[in-house]
Amino acid sequence: MPVIEAKQLSKVFGKNPKQALKMLDKGSSKEQILKETGNTVGVNRASFSVEAGEIFVIMGLSGSGKSTLVRLVNRLIEPTEGSLYIDGEDLAGMDKKSLRRVRREKLSMVFQKFGLFPFRTILENAEYGLEIQDVPKEERQKKAKEALEMVGLGGYLHQKPSQLSGGMQQRVGLARALANDPEVLLMDEAFSALDPLIRKEMQDELLDLQTTMKKTILFITHDLDEALRLGDRIALMKDGSIVQIGTPEEILVNPANDYVEKFVEDVDRSKVLTAQNIMKRPETVNMEKHGPRVALERMREEGLSSMFVTDSKRNLKGYITADDASEARKKEVGNLQDILKNDIPKVDKETPLNEIFDIIYDSPIPVAVVEEDKLVGIIVRGAVIAALAGEGEVNIGNA
Amino acid sequence: MLNNMLDFIPKIPVAEGTKWFTEKITDYFSFLFEPIKEHFGNFMDFVSESLTAVPPVIIILLVAVLAFFISGKRLGLTVFSIVGLWFIYNQGLWEHLMSTFTLVLISSLLSIIIGVPIGILMSKSKTAEAIITPILDFMQTMPAFVYLIPAVAFFGIGMVPGIFASLIFATPPTVRFTNLGIRQVSSELVEASEAFGSTGSQKLFKVELPMAKATIMAGINQTVMLALSMVVIASMIGAPGLGREVLSALQRSNVGNGFVAGVGIVILAIIIDRVTQNLNKQK
8 A cells, every 4th residue: 555645636726726627627727727717726636656665756847836735745735626645544534633643643744944943952843743742851852862863963952953054954854854753754845955065965865864764755856866866756747737757767768748858858867877876886806805816716707807906894995907816826926915006997976977988988997986985886888878878777866 | 065065964973972882881891890990909009019118229229130131241221220210219209110110010911911812813813813903003093192081981090090091002012013923934834833733722832922922022012112101191190100290290380390200201211121122132
């Protein structure tokens, strides 16, 4: 059973929503309806379902109805028509008390401008969701602290939000949402107010957190990059309607209509895709454990002419070639230190494809992908070309 | 011809009607007004007498300490309070000062107790706002003297009608600013509070009122200042205090006495204003 399931969910703002819905049935456009009836169509018959543990991104330009849609999911906005099920319970027909229960136990929301209470400390902010459920003070402080530590803000408990940077404030927003231990996280343009570097950092962190916490996440964004990075599946919205739902690759490769195609054609793949999207798992030898003999053996197994060398902590030390290793074995050299080469071509895992191209063109061996000196993958020439051509294995969304 | 048109309807007896209405209210509600007049009057006298019974030097010191801490440990307001209050004492106006202060204190407190809930109601309901706003406009633009007339009819003369008139005159800012303050709370914070499953009162007390506090305090500051000005006017219906000194100086054309009592009011106003404003500034 899906965790969130929307069926024909609609919202019309204005005095005569039923009439507007009828016009929609007859195929009138959003503009026509606004002109003739003065009603604004927010969301038009949106149907989708989100499975447990999935990051479902709703993407659209401003005015496409995505923010309205997310507010229909926790009924901050009353739907005009349609149903919305959370764990099989229909939210649309629920009385206020049950709605509060569902909001408290199952849904948490993270806001674009953080929505933090400025007069409360960071800890008190994170406690809010539990406080209103009358959870005893000690218990709720404990949970709030855990949530804050999870997002790396364990040391800021007694500061006020205004003393923190934007990125840190949104971490508080995230911690506040997590402190309730909800099933579903609703993130409304959660990272849009942050500058690009911090935004990327937060995206990575969300993905990191997600590997351990496995929440169901409904993520709203207007940024295609972000949608591609985060989404397991993406729903594209236009004028209040969902025009396509699919995995990032499906949307890039098989746009459902002209609108989607136009949307994604501007995506310069060489800028969107980064090293980590096209890297392969590295074959390595550990210089602290292995000698030339093992290295040679492994190169033979994998059919490689060279191999990267790391220490036990996976810090990249250099590379060795098959020729050198074979020479060393003949000379009975016991360790790899002596034949290690240091002129490694390496890139950070965030490096975009267009920058990798030059490096890999000049390099006789694969490019090493590193994160803080640790080897996390390798890139071979073919992978870059395949990715640029829009073909081949592209591991989008997997950091 | 044109004049005839204007005279087509004879004079509508609004004044007579109001008079009749006030008399009826006085009659019907005398069972209510009489005990209020008596008990509340006694209470006010008690407060005023208690304040007067405290040695002036202690009050001056208490005000100085309060001013010192509330103004963030700066000396300006502290020194001003000490010198100002001593000056009033020196001019033999201490008892009047205590009466005026009692009136301001009690009427401001009542204004706040009545005004804040009405402001909250207005912020929650468009209908309530539509009904109450014109009433507030009316209350504030009607010349303050007019309230003295029914006040006397209901409560006789003295402190109690002074409080009544002051309530009508001074409550609107608190109501308006409470309404404004709550409506100004950013929609995202209200949404945040709702999204976590807050009840209406949790939203009000944990988010809206704390967020609106600074605005509400600005309204309260205005209410207190208006209460002070009304309390002076209320001397015309026998409210005791510095205002009465001004009034009697006016009646005797005594510029000197009038000026001294007026300065006393100014000093009190400045101290009250600065103290309530600084209350607002504290986080």
